[in-house]
Amino acid sequence: MPNDPVITSVGGQIAPAPSSNDHPDPGDRIHDVVIIGSGPAGLTAAVYAARANLQPLLVEGMVEGGPTGGQLTLTTDVENFPGFPEGIMGPELIQNMRTQAERFGTTFVTEDVVAAEIEQQPISLRTASGTTIRTRSLIVATGAKPRRLEVPGEDELWGGGVSACATCDGFFFRDKHVIVVGGGDSAMEEATFLTKFASKVTVVHRREELRASVIMQERAFKNDRIEFVFNATVARIEGSDGLMTGVVLEDTVTGETRTLAADGLFLAIGHIPNTWLFRDTLDMDDEGYLLVQEPTTATNVEGVFASGDVMDHTYRQAVTAAGTGCKAAIDAERWLAGGAGHIAAEPAAEPETADI
Numbered sequence: 001m002p003n004d005p006v007i008t009s010v011g012g013q014i015a016p017a018p019s020s021n022d023h024p025d026p027g028d029r030i031h032d033v034v035i036i037g038s039g040p041a042g043l044t045a046a047v048y049a050a051r052a053n054l055q056p057l058l059v060e061g062m063v064e065g066g067p068t069g070g071q072l073t074l075t076t077d078v079e080n081f082p083g084f085p086e087g088i089m090g091p092e093l094i095q096n097m098r099t100q101a102e103r104f105g106t107t108f109v110t111e112d113v114v115a116a117e118i119e120q121q122p123i124s125l126r127t128a129s130g131t132t133i134r135t136r137s138l139i140v141a142t143g144a145k146p147r148r149l150e151v152p153g154e155d156e157l158w159g160g161g162v163s164a165c166a167t168c169d170g171f172f173f174r175d176k177h178v179i180v181v182g183g184g185d186s187a188m189e190e191a192t193f194l195t196k197f198a199s200k201v202t203v204v205h206r207r208e209e210l211r212a213s214v215i216m217q218e219r220a221f222k223n224d225r226i227e228f229v230f231n232a233t234v235a236r237i238e239g240s241d242g243l244m245t246g247v248v249l250e251d252t253v254t255g256e257t258r259t260l261a262a263d264g265l266f267l268a269i270g271h272i273p274n275t276w277l278f279r280d281t282l283d284m285d286d287e288g289y290l291l292v293q294e295p296t297t298a299t300n301v302e303g304v305f306a307s308g309d310v311m312d313h314t315y316r317q318a319v320t321a322a323g324t325g326c327k328a329a330i331d332a333e334r335w336l337a338g339g340a341g342h343i344a345a346e347p348a349a350e351p352e353t354a355d356i
């Protein structure tokens, strides 16, 4: 028997949206815009769509694609989001965005979407509780999950030395020894970047050779702060009082184990985009990231737009996710107003000439 959907807030306190309050059941009407995902991309899309008076419904997720609020809820200090000179805690930044979206009339449903029929109008989504949500346009902002090692100590020390984002957390490892796990281009990039802060970076790779491009390998090999341990996997991460102290490495050839002391561990073994809902309908690249029609956020299906990490495996930052969330809301608004032809950037207006 399906549970009732959890509607955590309806409309805003400062600028209430009458229609949202009149329709507390997300399944009782056809919405103009539904957003899936409550990270920076989804919440920014909600702010823009709500301010355009589209009364968006945001399905914020719970389990399937990561926690409600997205990846930033898993971290502590965010020091690179503009507007916060002293930095801000990840969960607080997300809460601020949510409050802002709510203020302009976004309705939130705290559930996962478990099925999506998007090649029809209206688009139809089913949530875990069995509610059907219908909408004319859809913004997919379901993010991506960093691939995890799934070893003892990883969950407990996540944020206490274990991270998946060197750009975000490298700064906290000044003059420390950190480990990077991986052998591809991103591992080399993360390792090289981390030498700006860390006194020593050890790259641990399970094979005898790296997968990274030659140029990236050469750059890393030339850097005298980077050391390499080949044919090894991390069997366990150790810590004390919530802070990482080292790892136990296992030799993939001999099976021998040894402890390597370190203050941080960065995973660079890839991300998993949350796109399984759209496996048969939306165009994706080989890794499962959604493809959009640049410079817009339009996907291959009419009325469906994508924003944030789910369509970006290059930058993966809160500010870039927020930026594409803004684009997706504007694209959806234009599409609702006039169809696909209205999405493309409007041409610059002719300079006005004075009547003579």
Ligand SMILES: Cc1cc2nc3c(=O)[nH]c(=O)nc-3n(C[C@H](O)[C@H](O)[C@H](O)COP(=O)(O)OP(=O)(O)OC[C@H]3O[C@@H](n4cnc5c(N)ncnc54)[C@H](O)[C@@H]3O)c2cc1C
Pocket (backbone or CB within 6 Å): 036, 037, 038, 039, 040, 041, 042, 059, 060, 061, 062, 063, 064, 065, 066, 067, 068, 069, 070, 071, 072, 074, 075, 077, 078, 079, 080, 081, 111, 112, 113, 114, 141, 142, 143, 144, 145, 146, 163, 164, 165, 167, 168, 169, 274, 277, 307, 308, 309, 310, 316, 317, 318, 319, 321
């Ligand atoms: C440890 C860590 C630290 C970081 N630190 C920083 C930093 O300091 N600065 C920075 O700029 N970036 C940082 N990042 C990166 C940043 O968090 C991401 O780039 C950003 O969160 C991406 O936003 P998003 O909205 O695209 O997706 P996400 O934040 O991944 O959010 C995805 C949302 O979709 C929801 N969802 C997924 N599937 C479903 C479904 N089926 N139904 C309903 N909902 C669903 C999830 O629940 C979630 O709400 C960090 C990332 C990590 C992991």
